[in-house]
Amino acid sequence: MDIRVNKFMVLAMLSSCISLGFANTQYDEITLVETNVNDAQIIIDTYLKGNIKVSVSKNVSITANSLSVYGENSSLVFLGGNKVNAGTISIFKGTNINAYGTTINANKISLEEEGASLFLKDCTATLKKEISLFNESNIVIDSSFLQADFIKYASSYQGGGGDIKIINGGSLNLTGKGYNGSSYANIYVDSTSSFSSTDKVQYNGKLSFEAGAEISFAKGNDISNMTFEFVVDDISAFQDKELNEYFETITLAGSSIENLLTSENLTVFDKSTNMTYNIRISDNGTITIIPEPSAYAAIFGALALAFATYIRRK
Numbered sequence: 001m002d003i004r005v006n007k008f009m010v011l012a013m014l015s016s017c018i019s020l021g022f023a024n025t026q027y028d029e030i031t032l033v034e035t036n037v038n039d040a041q042i043i044i045d046t047y048l049k050g051n052i053k054v055s056v057s058k059n060v061s062i063t064a065n066s067l068s069v070y071g072e073n074s075s076l077v078f079l080g081g082n083k084v085n086a087g088t089i090s091i092f093k094g095t096n097i098n099a100y101g102t103t104i105n106a107n108k109i110s111l112e113e114e115g116a117s118l119f120l121k122d123c124t125a126t127l128k129k130e131i132s133l134f135n136e137s138n139i140v141i142d143s144s145f146l147q148a149d150f151i152k153y154a155s156s157y158q159g160g161g162g163d164i165k166i167i168n169g170g171s172l173n174l175t176g177k178g179y180n181g182s183s184y185a186n187i188y189v190d191s192t193s194s195f196s197s198t199d200k201v202q203y204n205g206k207l208s209f210e211a212g213a214e215i216s217f218a219k220g221n222d223i224s225n226m227t228f229e230f231v232v233d234d235i236s237a238f239q240d241k242e243l244n245e246y247f248e249t250i251t252l253a254g255s256s257i258e259n260l261l262t263s264e265n266l267t268v269f270d271k272s273t274n275m276t277y278n279i280r281i282s283d284n285g286t287i288t289i290i291p292e293p294s295a296y297a298a299i300f301g302a303l304a305l306a307f308a309t310y311i312r313r314k
Helices: 001-023 294-314
Strands: 026-027 031-033 036-044 053-056 061-069 074-076 085-089 096-100 103-111 117-121 125-126 132-135 139-142 143-147 151-153 162-167 170-175 182-189 194-197 202-210 213-217 222-232 250-252 268-269 275-281 287-291
Touching: 061 074, 085 096, 132 162, 139 143, 162 170, 170 213, 182 194, 202 213
Parallel strands: 026 036, 031 053, 036 061, 053 074, 061 085, 074 096, 085 103, 096 117, 103 125, 103 132, 117 139, 125 143, 132 151, 139 162, 143 170, 151 182, 162 182, 170 194, 182 202, 194 213, 202 222, 213 250, 222 268
Antiparallel strands: 268 275, 275 287
């Protein structure tokens, strides 16, 4: 009896030591973290005050089973040379994580609610599992490398999708390991950046890309529900050109892109005018630009104004 009591006492002491060694770290005031942190949970803005800004000094490491940011306009910023090791990184409504020159290793990153955002600049981020996106959440991969298993929609409501922007030589690589769900993500790839997917996800949403973007979907991808937007600096240079002049670096589901794009699923966005145009693709692959109704409205509006001015002068 006494022996058993002593054993339980020892176990209780060990449990207490473990609890003390792996407590939660909570930041509920504006804070600059200047020493390494290693805890079970790291929580920003526990009591949902909002506007809690936590910055992590250069070369400081963060290790946690879970890392979470709560509260409107609260944020976590890694200032450079940081190492982050985590199980789940969770970003909630109206909050953000910004990382500069940081190495991230985690199981997954979850943008849980509207307005959640992740910004990576000169970072390397490797996830064992997924990126989880809620409607109206966003990720910017700026001159950074992000590798994950797949993109998953973070809600049972399938009414929208989050946004992923890959710019300035950034790269998103989805390795795909058996996930067969749907991805509601709008993905933008600029002319210097790359996106590749070898998973089995059914893609929904919009893929926007500039000429020179490196984009590859494997044969297991289902992109039948996607729409495509080609982004150009000046629409006049795009008129009456052959489709395959622009898309040599892009393959979709193992096929050349010009074999998959149609007048129904492709639009052209002109950065110089901030306008979107429908297109017509001829049998020989030549593209003709068709302004959307909004463009016609602008044209007719300008003509009407000119006519009214002319009448007044007469």
